[in-house]
Amino acid sequence: MIIDCHGHYTTGPRQLDQYRERQLAALKDPSHVFTKGSLGISDDELRASLENAQLKMQRERGTDLTIFSPRASTMAHHLGNAITSQHWAELCNELIHRICTLYPDNFVGVCMLPQSPGVDPRNCLGELERCVKEFGFVGCNLNPDPSGGMWTGPPLTDRWWYPVYEKMVELDVPAMVHVSSSCNPNFHATGAHYMNADTTAFMQFLLSDLFKDFPTLKFIIPHGGGAVPYHWGRYRGIAQDQKRPPLDELLLNNVFFDTCVYHLPGIELLTRVIPIDNILFASEMVGAVRGIDPETGHYYDDTKRYIDQVSWLTPQERAKIFEGNARRVFPRLDAHLSRRAKA
């Protein structure tokens, strides 16, 4: 079985953007009373938005199941306030739940959280619990910078975030560390902000004792870990200089990398320097890069092809990357698949 641990609903019908535009426009009226409302998207529209996109690509590429979450770039926690974030997160998560219900063989849900800059992240606990307990979601996306590229909040290792971690541990769900769009003109979203956040989060973890406080807490750092595997020697060396434990002992029970690296040499480096147990297959399709690589004739984000080409992986290692590690990092996914297999 091939599990893609990183897919966003990037192909939603226009009602989704229209809702968000109306919601944000209403912020201009200080007397506006926000109500959640609804998106008015039919099941047929959901199906149509997926059939020629994620589902088609799953079939073509031979992947089975995508761990699916709301579009990352439009989480945009920096826009609006805690109430608009709450309504927007709920509606987006409900769409994911409907998709997972329509296509139970193809998608399992991960939620976005109603984060808002400067707002105590305890406001996220209810939605996380609802998505896990009521919808059967298996994880969440946690935005390390709800300010959208201004980085005004505390690091992920600050106690500010601990209520979220307590709930994650209680529910036994991991978080993917995933920023959203950037309102800082220095940072292109998918070309800079995403990579930077991945690198930044890893370095925060390296310097802290977070995983002493939460030994079972788990994070996936997406986009191949940003700059980290390419600079693995640097990180080993910095940890050593700082008298930190070796990286495997310090954080590799808790931190995992996905395979959203869009060329073979990058995937080869990832699988060479990072322990196989810490690598989860992912493509992020349909996502940041949508074209076909003229050098290969295949989609840049068809990352399964790269992994298939890494000559030194054993069948056991490949099975871990494609399935086993995801089932270990997402225990609720494993339970779900075990139940399904017995049914």
Added chain:
Amino acid sequence: MIIDCHGHYTTGPRQLDQYRERQLAALKDPSHVFTKGSLGISDDELRASLENAQLKMQRERGTDLTIFSPRASTMAHHLGNAITSQHWAELCNELIHRICTLYPDNFVGVCMLPQSPGVDPRNCLGELERCVKEFGFVGCNLNPDPSGGMWTGPPLTDRWWYPVYEKMVELDVPAMVHVSSSCNPNFHATGAHYMNADTTAFMQFLLSDLFKDFPTLKFIIPHGGGAVPYHWGRYRGIAQDQKRPPLDELLLNNVFFDTCVYHLPGIELLTRVIPIDNILFASEMVGAVRGIDPETGHYYDDTKRYIDQVSWLTPQERAKIFEGNARRVFPRLDAHLSRRAKA
């Protein structure tokens, strides 16, 4: 000849820090009138600070010449104001000049600039010109984020920076894009802020027509280009999606990467995906990582060893990385070395 294009004076005598501390402490007194003053460092102290550090490592590692600039982390443009930055930059650059005069075979100078957040970078032109024309420096370090991790200024591709680029083109000197320390608690300096700035600058270049406006402008992106080579497929794909020209045509006449990547797999990736003509040897010693890698028994930052081990490099390619590319990217270095060879 082996040219290390990226070395900072990280081992200065204590007077250097003491000057800076006094200068910054004086900011608390609004009536204080700043004068440049002097550092009170003797030639013997300069020699002592280098003999058992950079010079010893050059000898031990078999490198010849280091392109040497003031310590990056203590540029700290976010502290103080334009006047303190001016005095601090001048004094630091003068030290580099004295070092290059004491050890003309071992060091060639690159200057820091008196940047200050929100201050028109025209204030840097005089110091740049002084360092190049009076001291014989061959380049400069340009901080893309003088706010020190707050990223409050415009991107490097904004016309805000054009006066600096005009002067660089006029003087025929490149800039290394190099941030300083971070006052943002999210960003560890050498583990996150440096990498992020490298990645960010590349993405800014990718989206702009800067090199149409300045066809001969040249930048070195340090630390192996941040996340860029590891994600080269992503960047090729984003450029393609955005209808930009291919990367080689778009920016590889103007953008170069150094080899400050502290393990063999990273250096192998760099030399596999980036054209050899765009790679300049560098180690950044004595710098971000100072220990010995227990996996190899050698210093993490002894990057020459990694390049020596890349099996597929031809002698011609190695010569480009070690010498030829630096002489091409730093035309004033080439002229200097040619003069020296004739003398």
